[in-house]
Amino acid sequence: MKNTVVNSNAHLSIMSKKTSKWQILWKQIVKHKYFYLLMLPGILYFIIFRYAPMWGLAIAFKDYSPFKGLMGSPWVGFKHFIDLFTYDYFYTLLRNTLVINFMSLILYFPVPIILALLLNEIRHDVFKRVNQSIIYLPHFLSWVVVAGLTFFMLSTDVGAINKLLNSWFGDTFAFLSNDNLFWLIVTFQSIWKDAGWGTIIFLAAIAGVNPSLYEAAVVDGANRWRQIWHITLPAIRHVIIILLILRLGSMMDVGFEQIILMLNPLVMEVGDVFDTYAFTQGILRGDTSIGVAVGMFKGIIGLIMILGANWITKKFGNEGIM
Secondary structure (H helix, E strand, O other): OHHHHHHHHHHHHHHHHHHHHHHHHHHHHHHOHHHHHHHHHHHHHHHHHHHHHHHHHHHHHEOOOOOOHHHHOOEOOOHHHHHHHOOOOHHHHHHHHHHHHHHHHHHHOHHHHHHHHHHHOOOOHHHHHHHHHHHHHHHHOOHHHHHHHHHHHHOOOOOHHHHHHHHHHOOOOOOOOOOOOHHHHHHHHHHHHHHHHHHHHHHHHHHOOOHHHHHHHHHOOOOHHHHHHHHHHHHOHHHHHHHHHHHHOOOOOOOHHHHHHHOOHHHHHHHOOHHHHHHHHHHHOOOHHHHHHHHHHHHHHHHHHHHHHHHHHHHOOOOOOO
């Protein structure tokens, strides 16, 4: 009887603790209701467009037919993943995807940081805003427009650069059909289009640096370069690290629209990536299962890279993303 009473009291104690936790949570929600209302559109976006469609990942493990539906399609296990890994050009797809992303990481990632530092040094407000508007503008152009501009700059027939080369040297150069230049061209396209837009976060981080640190540095005789190196960069280091970790998570993602617009038969060997392969197999050939398997494979590798980069960052004493 005594044991029964003790167990009953323990159960009531646990229940009361759970109830009190829910009450505290609800009070916090009511107290900060306007903040939660501001978060609601973002939360709904992720629920509707990110989490709800995850049931479709089961297609990767089935021989999916749109006529039979997801439930009626036969289960084939890891067959599509095995087909992907044994595909003759799998390592070519992997190489192209990783090389394009590593080039973007090395050449593109530092550019927004440098631009943000340069913009922060402009003291004339009107001139600064004009420059910001100019470097933001390419971000709002579609990749169709960017690919068209690239064609009119580098094309052998109508390209402005080739017209100059022809007038100066009497010859032209096939930029767009040269497989040695494809990776560089798509990387510099990304830099031109999005580097300016990427400065927004870094400028916001720089704006949060305590001005008294710069004043103390001036008193100590530090010039502008010293101030940037010893104050600005250390102050925004955590932002740089977080964005770098997030960037590593998308190492298997290459801008599909950009690549598909720049591809031609002469550069297919260096331009064909997982995104274009999934499009070819899943959309053009109707093999939806292999397309979903490719997407799932990319997502798993991205998750592993984020967790690995976050773990390494914390090992070196820096703040990670979780």
